[in-house]
Amino acid sequence: MNLRELNLKETKEDLINSFRKDTLIIHTIHTVDILNSSMNKLIANLRERYSYYNIKDSKIPDSELFLKEVEKFNEGALSVKLGKRDLKSMSELLNEINSLKNLKESQRRYMENMMKEVCPNLLETAGDIIGAKLIELGGSLKNLAEMPSSKIQVLGAEKALFRHLIKKAKAPKFGVIFNHESISKAENKGKAARQLASKISIAVKKDYFKNK
Amino acid sequence: MNLRELNLKETKEDLINSFRKDTLIIHTIHTVDILNSSMNKLIANLRERYSYYNIKDSKIPDSELFLKEVEKFNEGALSVKLGKRDLKSMSELLNEINSLKNLKESQRRYMENMMKEVCPNLLETAGDIIGAKLIELGGSLKNLAEMPSSKIQVLGAEKALFRHLIKKAKAPKFGVIFNHESISKAENKGKAARQLASKISIAVKKDYFKNK
Numbered sequence: 378m379n380l381r382e383l384n385l386k387e388t389k390e391d392l393i394n395s396f397r398k399d400t401l402i403i404h405t406i407h408t409v410d411i412l413n414s415s416m417n418k419l420i421a422n423l424r425e426r427y428s429y430y431n432i433k434d435s436k437i438p439d440s441e442l443f444l445k446e447v448e449k450f451n452e453g454a455l456s457v458k459l460g461k462r463d464l465k466s467m468s469e470l471l472n473e474i475n476s477l478k479n480l481k482e483s484q485r486r487y488m489e490n491m492m493k494e495v496c497p498n499l500l501e502t503a504g505d506i507i508g509a510k511l512i513e514l515g516g517s518l519k520n521l522a523e524m525p526s527s528k529i530q531v532l533g534a535e536k537a538l539f540r541h542l543i544k545k546a547k548a549p550k551f552g553v554i555f556n557h558e559s560i561s562k563a564e565n566k567g568k569a570a571r572q573l574a575s576k577i578s579i580a581v582k583k584d585y586f587k588n589k
Numbered sequence: 590m591n592l593r594e595l596n597l598k599e600t601k602e603d604l605i606n607s608f609r610k611d612t613l614i615i616h617t618i619h620t621v622d623i624l625n626s627s628m629n630k631l632i633a634n635l636r637e638r639y640s641y642y643n644i645k646d647s648k649i650p651d652s653e654l655f656l657k658e659v660e661k662f663n664e665g666a667l668s669v670k671l672g673k674r675d676l677k678s679m680s681e682l683l684n685e686i687n688s689l690k691n692l693k694e695s696q697r698r699y700m701e702n703m704m705k706e707v708c709p710n711l712l713e714t715a716g717d718i719i720g721a722k723l724i725e726l727g728g729s730l731k732n733l734a735e736m737p738s739s740k741i742q743v744l745g746a747e748k749a750l751f752r753h754l755i756k757k758a759k760a761p762k763f764g765v766i767f768n769h770e771s772i773s774k775a776e777n778k779g780k781a782a783r784q785l786a787s788k789i790s791i792a793v794k795k796d797y798f799k800n801k
Contacts, residue, residue, distance in 0.1 A: 404634060404637050407634055408631070408634050411631055412631075415627035415630075418623045419620070422619055422623060425616050426616045426617075426620075429613070462699065462702070463613065466617070466695070466696060466699040473692045476688060480681060483681060484681070484682070
């Protein structure tokens with residue numbers, strides 16, 4: 378093996394070693410986000426179209442229940458305004474929404490499996506969605522492990538943080554961790570956020586330095 | 590039939606008559622737009638994920654070609670970085686993108702069929718997408734029929750129009766009609782836009798007043 382080949386081989390190995398699973402986790406939480414927002418937009422759109430068929434059902438606040446109602450609609454009960462063609466087009470839309478929902482679930486499972494390997498402690502402390510979003514916002518597991526817990530606490534609340542720094546508005550109490558149930562259920566949300574952020578900070582450090 | 594029943598009946602009929610197919614067209618172009626942007630976001634996401642498998646193919650500029658390459662990837666050629674699970678997850682994503690594409694096509698056909706009934710002349714002059722977007726921007730076929738052709742010309746360029754009115758920037762030459770091939774191919778785009786807008790204006794008036 379000559380010098381050039383050796384060089385190539387080493388570069389290749391370096392590249393492979395520099396590849397981190399957390400990058401895949403970041404891409405996958407991105408996929409989940411896109412699927413989520415696409416679904417929500419299509420559901421809102423279906424509501425508008427369905428309102429010409431049955432205005433009452435189109436306003437069911439819970440999306441799951443609404444979709445179930447739409448699934449039930451039978452062609453026997455054609456409205457005066459809509460014909461078969463209109464209903465067929467809506468039912469195609471409904472099918473796609475369901476298919477997006479299934480894909481979202483399977484992408485979440487895939488992401489969770491990766492997290493079980495790379496950051497089991499983070500996964501357990503923060504959950505799959507919040508955990509993955511924290512990695513995304515931090516940029517990598519490494520960055521997150523080197524971050525003070527006070528910063529983890531407000532990750533995802535950058536706008537509010539800038540308002541605080543520049544305009545002397547109140548400091549934000551939480552970023553993406555806000556959706557964690559230990560906070561949404563707590564009475565003193567500020568305290569709960571501080572506690573959760575500190576737990577997450579320890580978990581991430583465990584996850585990251587275990588593999589070093 | 591007593592007075593109350595008569596009243597109810599009339600109100601019901603009024604409601605039905607006030608329902609306009611153009612509203613459905615507006616909702617459907619909305620569906621098409623959502624599907625389009627969801628697809629584009631998912632393709633960009635797939636490109637990022639696929640780049641760990643094959644960085645060269647992930648940069649193919651044409652989306653159609655890129656998706657075809659991804660379809661070809663065989664599990665025999667597993668990369669060092671990605672395992673079967675990663676590829677399976679990507680191939681699920683690919684399937685969803687294809688399914689969104691098919692739905693978009695069928696929703697476009699549905700919309701085109703409605704336009705053939707409600708506004709065949711607009712459809713022929715502007716095409717399905719631009720025609721439907723003009724109805725959406727105008728709010729209804731009626732509004733569009735009562736609109737001067739100079740306004741049709743800049744529908745969808747509201748921001749540029751405001752810049753023109755307030756900051757004395759140049760007047761915009763076209764809004765959504767810009768994507769029409771008679772303009773993108775023309776040398777004098779301003780003139781082509783004026784001509785197209787005037788043709789569209791005549792077509793919409795024909796469509797709308799025919800049914801009056």
